[in-house]
Amino acid sequence: MRRLIVHGGAGRIAPEHGAEALEGLSGALEAGWGEIDDATEAAVAAVRWMEDSGKFNCGRGAVLNLQGRAELDAALMTGRQQAGAVSNLTYTPKAIAVARKVMEETPHVLLCGRGADRFAKAMGFPRETIGTSARRKLYRELRSDLVNGRGGHGRWSDRKPSRHPAWWEPLKRLVHVHPELLHGTVGAVAVDARGRIAAATSTGGIFLKMEGRVSDSSLVGCGTYADRDVGLSATGIGEVIIRYTLTRSIAELYHLRHEGVQAAADRALATLPRDAVGVIALDRKGRFAVAKNTKNLAWATRSDGERSVRQGLS
Ligand code: GLY
Secondary structure, rough: EEEEEEEEEEEEEOHHHHHHHOOOOOHHHHHHOOOOOOOHHHHHHHHHHHHHHHHOOOOHHOOOOOOOOOEEEEEEOOOOOOOOEEEEEOOOOOOOHHHHHHHOOOOEEEEHHHHHHHHHOOOOOOOOOOHHHHHEEEEHHHHHHHHHHHOOOOOOOOHHHHHOOHHHHHHHHHHHEEEEEEOOOOEEEEEOOOEEEEEEEEEEOOOOOOOOOOHHHHOOOOEEEOOOOOOEEEOOHHHHHHHOHHHHHHHHHHHHHHHOHHHHHHHHHHOOOOOEEEEEEEEEEOOEEEEEEOOEEEEEEEEEOOOOOEEEEO
16 A cells, blocks of 8 residues: 655644644645655655745755754665765755765765765755745844843853853753744655655754754664665654664564554654654555654655545644
């Protein structure tokens, strides 16, 4: 059975943002489903649609780092153990397409920073400024909140940002006031009629992150993973997902315990710090899982066997 499942991030999603996320996800599902004869094409098309929409924390709508610049991360993996990824890409918002080029045109898996930018240029992507005006406005407000200690989260000195580990604690408190800062990473997992699986994830990372921070999304086995039998894409706090090598751990549980993909995901998330992550997954037969330990996870799925799209913020 062919299936495509997409997510638009985990966290605490306000109702007005939830409706917008679900609307965006149905656009992504439609774009991906048009390519469902090939799992890789379908997963990439769905993620590319979300990157182009500017509605999610990826591609055109990516959040900004402490210096006010977007640095994009993305990865693509197929069930045939092929993988391509980029990290800290600034040249183009089309991160998942560049990740795919890494997979198909180079002997490497992950290109980052200047190397990723140069590669994107060499592959013919036009240079584009990343970051919507809404993101820039929020960036200015939040940075000023951080520096001035508004909202009772303590002051932060921006004179040498990269030498101020103390910045992370005020930022965490700021996230409680602005929960939308954490969600919006996107992902898609597809299985086609031949049982081929592909998983894709794309993100702008965490708002006001340190320059050069690498997210789980671009790391195979952390935010993105696929093998012959199962494909996964994660969202949430990248530092947690990386420390637990989350998607690979769920795949291992799936293979070892034979309890199904939902049980494997639930089991893995039960061991994680609370309020941190969400994950979507599917297996070769098109059975899918949605698991989270945050309040919300925006997701949607479509398959041959179902008459309508299933979606939720659960
Ligand atoms: N999971 C996305 C990030 O932490 O950047």
